[in-house]
Amino acid sequence: MDNVFNFSAGPAALPKAVMEQAQSELINWNGLGTSVMEVSHRGKEFIQVASEAEQDLRDLLSIPDNYKVLFCHGGARAQFAAVPMNLLGSHTKASYVDAGYWAESAIDEAKKYCEVDVFDAKTEIDGKVAVKPVSEWQYADDAAFVHFCPNETIDGIEIDGLPQTDKPIVADMSSNILSRQIDVSKYGVIYAGAQKNVGPSGLCIVIVRDDLLELASDILPSFLNYKVLAEKDSMFNTPPTFAWYLSGLVFKWLKAQGGVAAVEQVNREKASLLYNYIDSSDFYRNNIHPNNRSRMNVPFQLAKPELDELFLEQAKASGLVALKGHRAVGGMRASIYNAMPLEGVQALVDFMREFEAKNA
Amino acid sequence: MDNVFNFSAGPAALPKAVMEQAQSELINWNGLGTSVMEVSHRGKEFIQVASEAEQDLRDLLSIPDNYKVLFCHGGARAQFAAVPMNLLGSHTKASYVDAGYWAESAIDEAKKYCEVDVFDAKTEIDGKVAVKPVSEWQYADDAAFVHFCPNETIDGIEIDGLPQTDKPIVADMSSNILSRQIDVSKYGVIYAGAQKNVGPSGLCIVIVRDDLLELASDILPSFLNYKVLAEKDSMFNTPPTFAWYLSGLVFKWLKAQGGVAAVEQVNREKASLLYNYIDSSDFYRNNIHPNNRSRMNVPFQLAKPELDELFLEQAKASGLVALKGHRAVGGMRASIYNAMPLEGVQALVDFMREFEAKNA
Known part of the structure; x- marks a missing residue:
């Protein structure tokens, strides 16, 4: 079938122009006679891809200079564990807002690492599923951070507005990153599995405010450690290079869309x-x-x-x-x-x- | 340049025939009008890819039925943390054989999770760099497992033979899996980052004996938990589907080579x-x-x-x-x-x- 519209929730459709470019250069990329997925991540050709992708993402989201952009292995579920291990510091508690399936999955995983204070934001208005307004949300005083998921793919729910708190706000934006304008400076950490709005599965974008890089737990695996990744430009280990490249093409496509x-x-x-x-x-x-x-x-x-x-x-x-x-x-x-x-x-x-x- | 021989250590060259097939079907896979990386990992088309890849790998390595084959996020460095958290059980110690750079990197990471008993296997023979024979290797009596890396990409060292022990043997085969015949039944766990002999980076193959699935630590992130992954056919979270697909093509190519x-x-x-x-x-x-x-x-x-x-x-x-x-x-x-x-x-x-x- 030639003309298909693919409504998959994820792994999801990628822009047609991006896929056509990827196909045209799949076995001879940059005139090198090899694929982009067959070159060293430390070579100058891939470094160029990697840094352009980061810069384009910074441009698209107006990411302030005091935020690091990381290209990590795994998806949101990896971050469900990585977030508390990176951010708890001396705290033993974190606040999680529950408005759907993915928020709840994040809560389940966080319970391995800390006491989880859960605010149930689900409600009903006029017989319809709804979320309590952010002004009503409450958090534990001694929470290290506040976690929420602004778009729930399964429930079909999206949350306008942000938690009203001075604590670092952590957002799982896997399914709505780059779909709307946001003010990155209001967040402590934004993370997003790539396979919905960014690229293929197996890559997770993490945007983290640099004052939060010093809080990692001793038990945090190094490949999930934001500070380690930031210091190594996300090349502490071999990153998922093809996914990074393809995401970079998506960022350029987004810029071309305006x-x-x-x-x-x-x-x-x-x-x-x-x-x-x-x-x-x-x-x-x-x-x-x-x-x-x-x-x-x-x-x-x-x-x-x-x-x-x-x-x-x-x-x-x-x-x-x-x-x-x-x-x-x-x-x-x-x-x-x-x-x-x-x-x-x-x-x-x-x-x-x-x-x-x-x-x- | 058209005819290139690519000697990259990793991400490394993939078989030309595989890359040509991937290119030909990149935007219209299986007649679906979409790429394989744009379909749900839970749909019947991808499940078919996933299970064929597993079966082909089982055939290639004659993997016994009491071993699970997992397709995980990340590479070997993810497993450097995952191995001790999956296998220590009630033990507090593990034995690691040091014969080079990657063995040492695994040791550094393991120290976060247990006492590491290190056997230094490096030696010199006739002025040449060498590894002590496996018959001389020694392990702590109370070690949960014995870890070694049979091929060191940086040093250019390969080890013939296996640790002589009744403890579970854990091998980082990132750089020599599928390059030579092995007897899987002698191992507890074999793991291999894909980007050398298997497929693109961002995927790690784990082959684990099923009696070792019950030993996970409470602090092990679920997406790295062998038991969770085994129970969910490596689809606890969205797997790196394109890397899985391409690895499957490599397995079929290997079978076609004999x-x-x-x-x-x-x-x-x-x-x-x-x-x-x-x-x-x-x-x-x-x-x-x-x-x-x-x-x-x-x-x-x-x-x-x-x-x-x-x-x-x-x-x-x-x-x-x-x-x-x-x-x-x-x-x-x-x-x-x-x-x-x-x-x-x-x-x-x-x-x-x-x-x-x-x-x-």
């Missing part, structure tokens, strides 16, 4: 298009309160769940793939990260309308 | 060709005793080190790249992993002979 502000505008349009259609229909529904609807992950259910399989089958035949909802939620989910063009969401809405007309 | 026995024979020929030429010349030398010369990494020095730069420059112009020795050793290093064909080593020897004739 940067994060421009991409955010498109993301707003994409999300509005889909939610507005869902809300206008009795055949489809989304049970998240409008205050907290994710712009990245749009779960929706059919009024007749017995048609789920038919929907997925016909969608696939129309080139709309990976729409099956997470097994914990069921129904459908359209993940519409940066790489999904507006026309892809339009094609989905057109298909949904047609399917409704035939099956309502 | 398997490990056939590849080992070629590796012997490649190494003999190069060492024999070096030994026949007064212009080049290798300072490792023949008992311990690595078949994978061949460091050599020029009698006139002032010609090093000229050698590298002219080699590169002849399509022989990445021959610069590790900064800790200097001189040259030719890494001749499985993917390096015999003709590549022949081309190197031809070049070396010509360079000697001009500059001796």
